[in-house]
Amino acid sequence: MAKKEIPHAKPTDTKEQVSWRERFAALGNLPAFFRLVWEASPGLFLGNAALRLIRAAIPAATLYVGKLIIDQVVDLSKHIDTHDTNHIWWLVGVEFGLAILSTALGRAVALMDSLLGDLFANQTSVRLMEHAATLDLEQFEDATFYDKLERARRQTSGRTVLLSGVFGQVQELISVGFLAAGLAVYNPWLLLLILVAVTPSFIGDNYFNQRSYSLSRSWTPERRELDYLRFIGASDETAKEVKIFGLSDFLIDRFRSLSWEYYLKNRALTISRAGWGTILTALGTAGYYGAYVWIVMRAVNSQISLGDLTFLAGSFRQVRGSLEGILLQFSSLTQEAIYLQDLFDYFAIKPLIHSPSVTRPFPNPIREGFVFENVGFKYTNSERWALRNLSFTLQAGEKLALVGENGAGKTTLVKLLARLYDPAEGRILLDGYDLREYDLMELRHNIGVIFQDYTRFKMSAGVNIAVGDIDERNNQTRIETSAQQSLADTVIAKLAGGYDQQLGRSFGKGVELSGGEWQKVALGRAYMRDAQLIILDEPTAALDARAEYEVFQRFGKLTDGKSSVIISHRFSTVRMADRILVLENGTLHEIGSHYELLEKDGRYAELFGLQARGYQ
Numbered sequence: 001m002a003k004k005e006i007p008h009a010k011p012t013d014t015k016e017q018v019s020w021r022e023r024f025a026a027l028g029n030l031p032a033f034f035r036l037v038w039e040a041s042p043g044l045f046l047g048n049a050a051l052r053l054i055r056a057a058i059p060a061a062t063l064y065v066g067k068l069i070i071d072q073v074v075d076l077s078k079h080i081d082t083h084d085t086n087h088i089w090w091l092v093g094v095e096f097g098l099a100i101l102s103t104a105l106g107r108a109v110a111l112m113d114s115l116l117g118d119l120f121a122n123q124t125s126v127r128l129m130e131h132a133a134t135l136d137l138e139q140f141e142d143a144t145f146y147d148k149l150e151r152a153r154r155q156t157s158g159r160t161v162l163l164s165g166v167f168g169q170v171q172e173l174i175s176v177g178f179l180a181a182g183l184a185v186y187n188p189w190l191l192l193l194i195l196v197a198v199t200p201s202f203i204g205d206n207y208f209n210q211r212s213y214s215l216s217r218s219w220t221p222e223r224r225e226l227d228y229l230r231f232i233g234a235s236d237e238t239a240k241e242v243k244i245f246g247l248s249d250f251l252i253d254r255f256r257s258l259s260w261e262y263y264l265k266n267r268a269l270t271i272s273r274a275g276w277g278t279i280l281t282a283l284g285t286a287g288y289y290g291a292y293v294w295i296v297m298r299a300v301n302s303q304i305s306l307g308d309l310t311f312l313a314g315s316f317r318q319v320r321g322s323l324e325g326i327l328l329q330f331s332s333l334t335q336e337a338i339y340l341q342d343l344f345d346y347f348a349i350k351p352l353i354h355s356p357s358v359t360r361p362f363p364n365p366i367r368e369g370f371v372f373e374n375v376g377f378k379y380t381n382s383e384r385w386a387l388r389n390l391s392f393t394l395q396a397g398e399k400l401a402l403v404g405e406n407g408a409g410k411t412t413l414v415k416l417l418a419r420l421y422d423p424a425e426g427r428i429l430l431d432g433y434d435l436r437e438y439d440l441m442e443l444r445h446n447i448g449v450i451f452q453d454y455t456r457f458k459m460s461a462g463v464n465i466a467v468g469d470i471d472e473r474n475n476q477t478r479i480e481t482s483a484q485q486s487l488a489d490t491v492i493a494k495l496a497g498g499y500d501q502q503l504g505r506s507f508g509k510g511v512e513l514s515g516g517e518w519q520k521v522a523l524g525r526a527y528m529r530d531a532q533l534i535i536l537d538e539p540t541a542a543l544d545a546r547a548e549y550e551v552f553q554r555f556g557k558l559t560d561g562k563s564s565v566i567i568s569h570r571f572s573t574v575r576m577a578d579r580i581l582v583l584e585n586g587t588l589h590e591i592g593s594h595y596e597l598l599e600k601d602g603r604y605a606e607l608f609g610l611q612a613r614g615y616q
């Protein structure tokens, strides 16, 4: 198949660079990060730190014991008449013990890192979800928010790298301290030489880490698109349409071209990193051999003992390796700290819709109803007003139907009632006070909404109904009564597992329901909730004629004395309402009872006539 070029969004900012100042500033995230890790498990945190401290002293101790052994052996070879080797074997035993201890501590530390990492990942995921629950719907509809969320989500796993990085860093620093002290005793210039030897590769690593972070960050939207394509290309939710419309080649091509572009950018970076890395490390190695020559010369001239030679050469090699490690870790540490910024950025997003500090008691029962006063609303990502100059009253106990063409603003009106959004103009009053003066949770608790795009939870049938009032999820009687009222009981009676039957095909022995069956289950949620205002957004679109008729008979009884709003394109449903509000392009076109509007012979009468003629 010929490879077609498929256009897609370009990376937003491929030149994004992170300055040194930003890198050091990002280290400021470490205390907050360690607080999170500490909260995940104080015991593991402390244990980990303690074991690493002990392990830090082992390299210098091992080298020193090695020096003592060699000096003793040389001594012994000079005095052929003495055969007291006990001291040597004792020293060998100590070195062996140190080696075993180092390995055991290494394993224990790795184990603690991994356990701590798992606990941290779980805890951060919970916090991520808890924070998401506080945010506004509008924030979820914003692509840049999703990029932040995605980057934050990536922070929840694999953060042990940072954890072991910082702990390892401290451990290495202490090790270097011991070894460097030994070197300084012989010649402090050796330390300076080491610093010169490690600097080139440190600078190189930093440069490439920074570029790799910039690339990865600027490609967040594209990586999200890749995840999305991978999902729709292989998922039970999309398989049907992908097959029928033959979309797989289209999706695969799109995935291929986007992932190839990313691969090329990454490859260029990786190759240049490998090339420069080799050159810069070779410079460091040259420095090391310079010092080695000096040490060997001193031993040849008998200025130092053989034991000293091995100790110095070993210390020099280890200090160089450790310093390189520390500096390398430092650069990836600042990088990790920058990634952490994404996590904290996400936690710093504050919702705009929230309860006031002093709330008004929620009326029970509602006496006057909801009053829209010149309400206007525009979605943030849109130039158009979705609703404008909207004024009307939803009286207490009234059954109101919303009618209008697609995109007229019906669902938007309902979202404003439930304060999923706040009006940009005008205000909505409840019993004389602005909705914003009431407690948000109480308001939402008193309003039950079943949206047209209700969620099909891949959970049990019982839970799918109980979500209407999740605190009552163990109240089986309530769930069953709700199911009877929404006609879901007939659906559930056919399921092998009854109310415990897993729905949807994603997990275990889940079964899929038809569109109308799902709708009956979702409708049950409205009956679970003892709300004062019940809103159904096209609740019966997927129901057959008999079921629809029955649902509305029952719904009438349920909402007796309560207020309700029904959005429907079916006039057989709409005509049962006390009043009908006709929306056109986000504005109120007309409002009145079925008969009043027919008499008026306006838009409602026209649409009603159109539908009625269709049935003749």
Ligand SMILES: Nc1ncnc2c1ncn2[C@@H]1O[C@H](COP(=O)(O)OP(=O)(O)OP(=O)(O)O)[C@@H](O)[C@H]1O
Pocket (backbone or CB within 6 Å): 141, 379, 380, 381, 382, 386, 404, 405, 406, 407, 408, 409, 410, 411, 412, 413
């Ligand atoms: N999340 C959103 N972001 C931006 N614009 C939106 C969003 N949701 C809806 N709109 C726009 O707002 C307008 C009103 O949409 P709304 O969903 O309220 O219409 P509706 O009357 O319920 O339509 P339908 O009968 O098709 O369900 C439409 O032009 C729509 O494109």
